[in-house]
Amino acid sequence: MTLVGLSVKNIRRNRLRAVLTVLGVAIALLAFVFIRTTLDAWSTGAEHAAQDRLGTMHKVSFTMDLPRTYFEELDGTRGTVPGVKAATYQNWFGGKHPVREQEFFATIAVHSDTFFDVYSDMAVPPDQLAAWKEDRQGAIVGEALAKQFGWSVGDDVTLLGTIYPGDWKFTIRGIYSATRRAVDRTQFVFHWTYLNESIKDTMPEQTERVGWISTVIEPGARGADVAQAIDAKFEEHDVQTRTMSERALSMEFMGSFGAILTALDVVSGVILVIMMLILGNTIAMSVRERTNEHGVLLALGFRPKHIALFVMGEGLAIGLLGGLAGLCLSYPFINGMGRWIEDNMGAWFPYFQIPIDVAITALLLAMLLAGLAAVIPAYRASRLDVIDALRRIG
């Protein structure tokens, strides 16, 4: 036996309490790692958004639409807006699964001739793409969405329209896969013409409108310059536009969550502080129970510093055990869930895995805070009067 061994053996004193304490630290750490991983995934997500694809929307609001003629002007003037390689347009459809209404996915009416040229990171097998172009009611869905609802090519699907009311009938003609991680693999895309023609009688004022226009820029062109040129082009029109790259859009979108992110940041710290206070209390309690034992050690010639080190050692050991247990919980739990998030929310969280520095920080913080939690009990134990301590019956 050694002095360190003696310190660590104290953890075995009350097994239930030790297990609960370690578990408490582990769960606090799991929460911490989860929040940190989310924040990290959130802040790095935008970095994976495409930089060479621009979105042009209504200057006032993302929710207001543009006349379709804008697309023709953009598309027809290749060369007049230098740097634009290809353009397409789309409308937010807002469809829902008729039964599983809670399960959100993006439904988009797209210009079928150009859409997959601009969104080249959504890969559709050529035969499926050809079949889709032939079928006005055809739809192409993401592989994750297909899996989610058990759809396969040839299935007839009815969606519930929210913006455009009614039952909308489609046939799945293709399934796309993503060639980049930051691609949403749960989208449902179909022909804009199907939408446009279907609403001619019911919502005539909504026809010939597009939600936004997307363009790919030529290699070597600067996104910001092209965006500026596009907006300049519509400057004199009734409806002005705002154009930015997907990445810039992504960052702007995330920026709007700034307050929430800061709050989460604080919460992750608060969790650890609470953990430390509870740990401090537990350690103080177990040290108090051992007053008489500490008296014996002092009588045998151990010094107050030994007693303090024993208590500190115990705190650090709990921190280390709790930290390791926390990581053991975190990895399967968070990374398992992360894989699901990457598959289903890849547009926002292309990567959702515990970053190694978060894991290391968590482990070090667990030990540091457990050590800090032990400081006051350790100090008090070191101030023990040997005679008083021995008088307490152990």
Next chain:
Amino acid sequence: MSAEATKADDGHTKPRADKPTIIRCQDLGRTFWRGKERLDVLEELDLEIPEGSFEALMGPSGSGKTTLLNIIAGLDRPTRGRIEVAGKSLGDLSEAALAKWRSQTIGFVFQHFNLIPVLTAVENVELPLLLTKVPASERKKRAQTALRVVGLEDRMDHRPQQLSGGQEQRVGIARAIVHDPKIIVADEPTGELDRQSADDVLTLLERLNREFDKTILMVTHDPAAAERASVLRKLDKGRLS
């Protein structure tokens, strides 16, 4: 530990004039304060104990027995007077030096055994050696030897909970002798034990005194225990009689 030398003795351990004094108290006083109330627990106490003596200290509850024992063992300091133990004037020692001196000179036996519950018998006995430079393997060997002396060679790896009271106290005694101290102080070592276990413990203390030449100072309320000592001292109202 030279067992042979004292075995040749004439069978009893009455203090002999030629034995040097190992514990000397002069005009010792200890005052406690309870708020403003003054409590003179020990007053003008003089005491000389020769080396190798086995002494019992009796007296009514609250008479200051534990207080005196604590001062002699270097756990407490007197308010007045001089105390010299094993050639050291304890008043001159710093706290650290006193702790070190204690760890080399004194073996403690407690009424409530005071074993560490998470440690096995042999680990409990090893405790005082953790403060020394003795290497780990040697520490364990010495602890085992001490347990053999108290007759617990078959209980080395038992935890205190798995031992009877008498066995616990024998582990306590093994812990008190493992570092080969000159003096053993025992505060009511049989207070928690039944007659048979108490007798075993007392026999063991006698043996340590006779065979290993330990000076033993034992506080007790039990006349039968006091009987086993070679000298009986009585403390009353802070004074020895």
